[in-house]
Amino acid sequence: xxxxxxxxxxxxxxxxxxxxxxxxxxxxxxxxxxxxxxxxxxxxxxxxxxxxxxxxxxxxxxxxxxxxxxxxxxxxxxxxxxxxxxxxxxxxxxxxxxxxxxxxxxxxxxxxxxxxxxxxxxxxxxxxxxxxxxxxxxxxxxxxxxxxxxxxxxxxxxxxxxxxxxxxxxxxxxxxxxxxxxxxxxxxxxxxxxxxxxxxxxxxxxxxxxxxxxxxxxxxxxxxxxxxxxxxxxxxxxxxxxxxxxxxxxxxxxxxxxxxxxxxxxxxxxxxxxxxxxxxxxxxxxxxxxxxxxxxxxxxxxxxxxxxxxxxxxxxxxxxxxxxxxxxxxxxxx
Amino acid sequence: xxxxxxxxxxxxxxxxxxxxxxxxxxxxxxxxxxxxxxxxxxxxxxxxxxxxxxxxxxxxxxxxxxxxxxxxxxxxxxxxxxxxxxxxxxxxxxxxxxxxxxxxxxxxxxxxxxxxxxxxxxxxxxxxxxxxxxxxxxxxxxxxxxxxxxxxxxxxxxxxxxxxxxxxxxxxxxxxxxxxxxxxxxxxxxxxxxxxxxxxxxxxxxxxxxxxxxxxxxxxxxxxxxxxxxxxxxxxxxxxxxxxxxxxxxxxxxxxxxxxxxxxxxxxxxxxxxxxxxxxxxxxxxxxxxxxxxxxxxxxxxxxxxxxxxxxxxxxxxxxxxxxxxxxxxxxxx
Numbered sequence: 001x002x003x004x005x006x007x008x009x010x011x012x013x014x015x016x017x018x019x020x021x022x023x024x025x026x027x028x029x030x031x032x033x034x035x036x037x038x039x040x041x042x043x044x045x046x047x048x049x050x051x052x053x054x055x056x057x058x059x060x061x062x063x064x065x066x067x068x069x070x071x072x073x074x075x076x077x078x079x080x081x082x083x084x085x086x087x088x089x090x091x092x093x094x095x096x097x098x099x100x101x102x103x104x105x106x107x108x109x110x111x112x113x114x115x116x117x118x119x120x121x122x123x124x125x126x127x128x129x130x131x132x133x134x135x136x137x138x139x140x141x142x143x144x145x146x147x148x149x150x151x152x153x154x155x156x157x158x159x160x161x162x163x164x165x166x167x168x169x170x171x172x173x174x175x176x177x178x179x180x181x182x183x184x185x186x187x188x189x190x191x192x193x194x195x196x197x198x199x200x201x202x203x204x205x206x207x208x209x210x211x212x213x214x215x216x217x218x219x220x221x222x223x224x225x226x227x228x229x230x231x232x233x234x235x236x237x238x239x240x241x242x243x244x245x246x247x248x249x250x251x252x253x254x255x256x257x258x259x260x261x262x263x264x265x266x267x268x269x270x271x272x273x274x275x276x277x278x279x280x281x282x283x284x285x286x287x288x289x290x291x292x293x294x295x296x297x298x299x300x301x302x303x304x305x306x307x308x309x310x311x312x313x314x315x316x317x318x319x320x321x322x323x324x325x326x327x328x329x330x331x332x333x334x
Numbered sequence: 335x336x337x338x339x340x341x342x343x344x345x346x347x348x349x350x351x352x353x354x355x356x357x358x359x360x361x362x363x364x365x366x367x368x369x370x371x372x373x374x375x376x377x378x379x380x381x382x383x384x385x386x387x388x389x390x391x392x393x394x395x396x397x398x399x400x401x402x403x404x405x406x407x408x409x410x411x412x413x414x415x416x417x418x419x420x421x422x423x424x425x426x427x428x429x430x431x432x433x434x435x436x437x438x439x440x441x442x443x444x445x446x447x448x449x450x451x452x453x454x455x456x457x458x459x460x461x462x463x464x465x466x467x468x469x470x471x472x473x474x475x476x477x478x479x480x481x482x483x484x485x486x487x488x489x490x491x492x493x494x495x496x497x498x499x500x501x502x503x504x505x506x507x508x509x510x511x512x513x514x515x516x517x518x519x520x521x522x523x524x525x526x527x528x529x530x531x532x533x534x535x536x537x538x539x540x541x542x543x544x545x546x547x548x549x550x551x552x553x554x555x556x557x558x559x560x561x562x563x564x565x566x567x568x569x570x571x572x573x574x575x576x577x578x579x580x581x582x583x584x585x586x587x588x589x590x591x592x593x594x595x596x597x598x599x600x601x602x603x604x605x606x607x608x609x610x611x612x613x614x615x616x617x618x619x620x621x622x623x624x625x626x627x628x629x630x631x632x633x634x635x636x637x638x639x640x641x642x643x644x645x646x647x648x649x650x651x652x653x654x655x656x657x658x659x660x661x662x663x664x665x666x667x668x
Binding site for chain 2: 104152162242275284
């Protein structure tokens, strides 16, 4: 393993992105995201993702110097047209107006359109909770997941994320795929020649299967049966047609076998406790703390608790990445 | 079984509620809800619920003539103080301003406070989709459900509901508890002396149990493991502290063993596709129809499909209720 400080890792990410011709706003937004993933122990959303970013750029599937365009759509709505750039850059440009609107209206939404997406949603959620706002986010992906009772892929892994501000403490945050597991988990089983547990997927004939290869050619399943499937459909609708952007099936069709990162939209909603509660806000936010204490007191974990612990370690000690990944990243500098 | 037309059933519900001293707005709002449940084949939210309404009123746990008070909290926020009346009456009073705000701002929220709650959320969701708006709703209940990894009840059954307008067709609607099953399902198993499947609950020591009696004294579990548990926590926060109202634990503590209906708040969010999409709205709503067609074409069901089929039957043929329930309802007229 190679050990790096977070600053060193950030410099490496910045150098790679600059080397491949990304505009400076893209460089900064994408570097911050992948370093945050590595810092929080989420290797699957860490600097490894730079390999996919560069491959997507080389395939001509992301615009390296896109200038996101902000549209003040309605008193409670911001739209950002990413113009084919990465979602993180569009989010950074749209965030200030979303925050302003949430504070003025009490609730506001940010729709990001025509972006290339690979980020975990918690990165954006935490930028909203840092402003003292409650946040929701959802995005489709590529059509890999069958609806409950269905036989063919239609939904993406369609993550849903939520955040609740806790003042100086780390926020209450969750961010999960509505698929039973991440697609990468099934790919990992395939590479290792291991069977997957029942409930993760079906084969191309729509039959339950524990063969990872058959499921990757068939369809993944949602978590939680028909309830998870209903949520996956909701994500398609809210972060697809409602914002005038692609569903997971349309995004996969557009990809046309290039295996690039998904290209579509994202919806974020921000709610301002101060606007809901006025002078009583502090008192009611304290009641949320009572709820969190009750969860922890019975030995259960808050979502993201492990991630925040990893963050503390990484801030103090830096991170360790494998020699092979480090070598692959260095190659991108050549 | 006793067969009644929907008009006859509605008259019976109205007569019972009037006989027990509810104000006319309460009579109409509650009667419409329980008749809608019966009409849609949801016996658990049908006229049977009138027995609980009257018991709650007789226990002094609902205010029969509460006058809900509408507060224009912010450009995107409506609050309705139910003043201890039933949620349906408060919703009816707040709905027009929620719709106005969603159309003006693009997104708006309705917080209902201090209401007694027993309704399925789809009844309200469908009144919002009938206005061409997308809708979300959530409410806590009583603390009967343990968080993932926990040993004691903390969350309510905490339903989440979503609706998408489909013009002249029935909307896309789901409404489900974030608990693995409804509490009534476990009570039914207890009455019939049957074991419950693994995954529904834990006993008072926090151990998994298939004994319905032990689980009713212990805690129910959420659907979908830690993901369902995260959603249940989100419902507590959004429809509790965020709107200045009780969590499920606080609501159960307030009940103090009276076994009355839960007393707390509800959050609804409405989004206007016309504001998001402008002149392109019809084109993008048609893409949602393509998604629904793909679900149905592979033999999967849309959520609520069975409910809408029951509605068609009931509108044509009326509904049948058991003689014993009919007798119990007639007794309430004495």
